[in-house]
Amino acid sequence: TFGFAMAEYVSRLGARIELVSKFSQELRGKIAGAVGAYNASSLFFEDPEDFEAEVLKELGLKPANYSNQIVEPEYLTDYIHSIISAFGVLANLADDIRHLQRTEIGEVGEAFEATQVGSSTMPHKRNPWNFEHIKSMWKEFMPRMITLYADQISEHQRDLTNSASGRFVPEIVVGFVAAVDRMTQVLKKLVVDQERMSKNFDTTKEMVIAEPIYILLASLNHPNAHEAVRLLTLESQKTGRTLRELLNDQAELAPYLSKLTLKQKEILNNPQKYIGHAEQKTEQVCNEWEKRLGL
Structure with missing residues (x-):
């Protein structure tokens, strides 16, 4: 179901x-002097x-466990990695929705305003430009994670x-x-065409039952259930x-089918009901x- 497909992104x-929340709380700072040993501040305190802790508290930070001229880079590396990882999930969702808006599928898409221009040269087009924008932004920022990893290396204290x-x-x-803001706004107005979903399903629904047939026959000890059903699909096509x-x-299948x-x-008889526990x-x-995030 479409809901089950979207549940993937809810979970991810x-x-x-x-x-992101965890590592944002782990960002650290330092007021420990040029080499991190509190040489200068120890003259006064x-x-x-x-x-150090009192000053950093004003900035919403905790002191680093250790610092020299710089704070240990892993605090920032982990935080940005969590953001890039989340950005990747966002881009994946954008890509999935963008493909579902393709003309030959047309199951979901961005809401299209009456005054909105879809293409500069083809007036009829409705480009999924917001979803394309999100993926494009991810492509720009994702490679920068390599720089964060490279910045973990600092020779002789900096x-x-x-x-x-x-x-x-x-x-x-x-x-x-x-990108998060853009995705939030466009998903609030996402158009879902249930009629088109049903039509698309109807084009292949007869083949959907190939899996349950094979599994049921195998469970009833058919000696070569998969091959029997495979040959039937070829004949059907x-x-x-x-x-x-x-x-x-x-x-030859009648004795098995009678035991169903x-x-x-x-x-x-109703392939549309073969959805397991998707709902x-x-x-x-x-x-x-909703519970874990307090929504």
Whole structure:
């Protein structure tokens, strides 16, 4: 179901949100002097570490466990990694929705205002430009994570090779926040075409039952269930007859089919009901993350 497909992103983004929150709280600072040993501050304070903690508290930071001329880089590296990881999930969602808006699929898409221009040259087009923008932003910022990893290396307490690259780190955060805001706004107005979803499903629904047929036959000790069903699918594609029609014509399968329960027969006769626990799982995932994130 479409809801089950979206539950994937509820779960993935929920876990990323927790990770970003965790590492944002682990960012550290220092007021420990040029080499991190409190040389200068110890001239004025009996306990320079208390002074450091008091100053950093005003900035919403904790003191680093250790510092020299710089704070241990892993605090920032982990934080930006959590953001880039979340950005990747966001880009994946944008890409999925963008493909579902393709003309030949057309199941969901961005809301299109009456005055909105879809293409500069083709007036009829409705480009999924917001989703494309999010993926494009991810492509810009994701490779910058390599620079954060490179900046973990600092020769002899600091060699200044991160002084320029470090200045661009805030852009990653700003880019991510902008993408989150854009995704939030466009998803609020997402258009879902249930009729088109049903039509798309109807084009392949007869083949959907190939899996449950094979599994049920195997469970009833058919000696070669997978091959039997595979051959039937080939015949269906060749003759145009439905898989269910061909199934009922197979005398050698009749003894197995007669042992099916009413529920199992119902699924074979109504492929749209072959959704397992998709609905329950979707609700479970959404309820869990609503609770965990306090929504």
